[in-house]
Amino acid sequence: MSDRSRAGTDGAGAELLVCMTCRRGQDMPADERRPGAHLHDNLAAAGLPEGVRLVGVECLQNCDHGCTVALRGPGRWTYVYGRLDEVADVDMLLDGAARYRATADGLIPWRERPQHFRKNCIARIPPPVAADDADPQTQPRTEAAHG
Template identity: 45%
Template sequence: MRDDGPESVSGEIILNVCTTCRDAGDPDPQAERPGAILARVLEAALAARASAGDPLPIRVEPVACLSVCKRPCTLAASAPGRWTYVWGDIDPATHVEDILDGLAKYAASQDGVVPWRERPDIFKKGVVARIPPFPRRDAAE
């Protein structure tokens, strides 16, 4: 069985960020959830990068739940023709630059697979799932 999925299709990367989970030790149930903070910080970092002339084709999409509640914050990157990755244990205060670095490499790859040695540590240690791309429509016909 091959492990390389269908040929890449260029396009926007969707970055789903879970906004529901909270840290287990958080004493304030009304505190802003880490995922909501992460989504906001990532959107600001992407906007700053675009303003500096170095945009990434990424759209941040907050979602209510990614069902990885034991590993907050969680995010998932997907794009047509690319492998989807889900990562957990993300810290919105310290991992934003690593996330952007990893996503830039994801965007530059043919199929969404970034070689292990080139991934930021959070994308190595925090990986929850790797999901194959959907077959291209013209390949399925």
Template identity: 35%
Template structure:
């Protein structure tokens, strides 16, 4: 089973600014995440996750597991490290549930939604 971090590459750099130089915040966060990926976790860029009230949105998913949507990150290496650490714990989990006490501090307060596995509804 492969865990994927979907990073919105069109997300703003901050609530006030779209770009930092010639890159969006999502592009910068994606670069940091790609540089820190552990074995078993991959990253894919996706244009617009429709979380425009937040900036630097992403989703963490795997077949048969919960899907988490997170947002309002600073596009920094520290934010990326927290996301990657959570994704590694998610990957190790059978259902995608990671106990709150194991959440990295850098992801707390960034969760937007949690969705059930698609397979539970018979979708493919």
């Protein structure tokens, strides 16, 4: 890994969010266990990388495109990935989570990303900006309207 991707190994951890309601685009009875829940369980059973916490969430709004996960961490970009298989993609996800955790900013160099991450990113979301650091041009106006 590059020096950039090693930065942050002593910093705050990362979270791997797994959509528990993902159906991989399949019609399923309401009471049937979903592929997303199986993915969560398979990741937990495989053992998470150091500093990565697994979190089940209700829905990541990517219902027709396979199982969906998100990687996030303090001061890091957040990534949402889809088209995941609950069995075949477990090792790849754990590798990607470890690489993400090893970064200071969440930006894994392109050539170091798992192939699936390169082609199946649903969204990349910037880290929150502290109000003191925000550009006034991008801030919502708060003054009262004159009428």
